[in-house]
Amino acid sequence: MRILYGVVGEGMGHATRSAVVLEHLLSSGHEIKVVVSGLAHEFLKDRFGGRTGFALEEIQGINLKYIGNRLRRRESLFWNLKNSPGAVKKNVEVLEAVREPKDHVVVYQRSIVEEDLLRMLRKLPFEFRVYGAGKEDRVDNVALRPFSGEGFLEDLRTARAVIAGGGFSLMSEAVSLGVPMLAVPIEGQFEQELNSRYLERLGYGARARKLETETIRDFLGKTDGFAKSLARYERRDNRILFACLESKAMGGHG
Numbered sequence: 001m002r003i004l005y006g007v008v009g010e011g012m013g014h015a016t017r018s019a020v021v022l023e024h025l026l027s028s029g030h031e032i033k034v035v036v037s038g039l040a041h042e043f044l045k046d047r048f049g050g051r052t053g054f055a056l057e058e059i060q061g062i063n064l065k066y067i068g069n070r071l072r073r074r075e076s077l078f079w080n081l082k083n084s085p086g087a088v089k090k091n092v093e094v095l096e097a098v099r100e101p102k103d104h105v106v107v108y109q110r111s112i113v114e115e116d117l118l119r120m121l122r123k124l125p126f127e128f129r130v131y132g133a134g135k136e137d138r139v140d141n142v143a144l145r146p147f148s149g150e151g152f153l154e155d156l157r158t159a160r161a162v163i164a165g166g167g168f169s170l171m172s173e174a175v176s177l178g179v180p181m182l183a184v185p186i187e188g189q190f191e192q193e194l195n196s197r198y199l200e201r202l203g204y205g206a207r208a209r210k211l212e213t214e215t216i217r218d219f220l221g222k223t224d225g226f227a228k229s230l231a232r233y234e235r236r237d238n239r240i241l242f243a244c245l246e247s248k249a250m251g252g253h254g
Contacts, residue, residue, distance in 0.1 A: 013169025166192025
């Protein structure tokens with residue numbers, strides 16, 4: 001079956017989730033054309049480039065504008081309205097990963113100024129591996145890492161804990177792997193706020209309005225309790241998802 005598959009390029013969660021679905025569809029013999037924007041284009045190009053039955057086209061997608069950790073609705077709307085004419089012209093398999101906790105803490109942040117983040121983390125007696133800066137560097141106990149699907153998953157599965165926003169993809173990966181999470185949802189992003197509240201309610205981690213040194217210290221002092229709650233979570237594979245995909249594909253043939 002020939003399938004047109006669109007991937008949102010704002011953030012990396014859509015791309016890492018889609019990679020699992022695309023792998024299944026390609027393995028099942030389907031012919032797929034993917035249209036994608038942003039950082040997700042390079043990720044999918046590296047992952048699937050050259051595969052039989054796979055075509056990739058980069059498009060200009062929607063971009064969200066932020067100041068600090070707050071979504072700027074008006075600026076986002078106007079930017080996308082201004083750039084939409086040009087746009088018209090124009091998820092890493094977590095289930096196989098095994099949890100092996102060590103002492104480092106993974107941080108994924110794109111909305112906090114790098115200098116402010118480093119200032120907070122350097123005050124704490126932990127090793128931090130930070131993704132989102134788009135470069136490789138080390139400042140005392142903080143290692144800045146460029147994005148890498150395999151590298152990020154390796155750091156995540158072995159992490160003591162993870163600190164990030166409230167996006168669904170990374171949060172679901174952390175829960176599946178049993179990694180306690182401190183979620184700092186972007187202001188004005190209802191989905192992230194809702195995800196973070198459920199994370200806290202289930203005892204899988206904590207949420208915070210603002211990332212501060214004492215907030216991180218308090219969270220890392222409670223990771224053993226969060227880990228016990230996560231140990232009761234029943235991991236599930238993708239069989240239901242794949243069955244639904246195949247059902248739709250067969251229906252399309254009919």
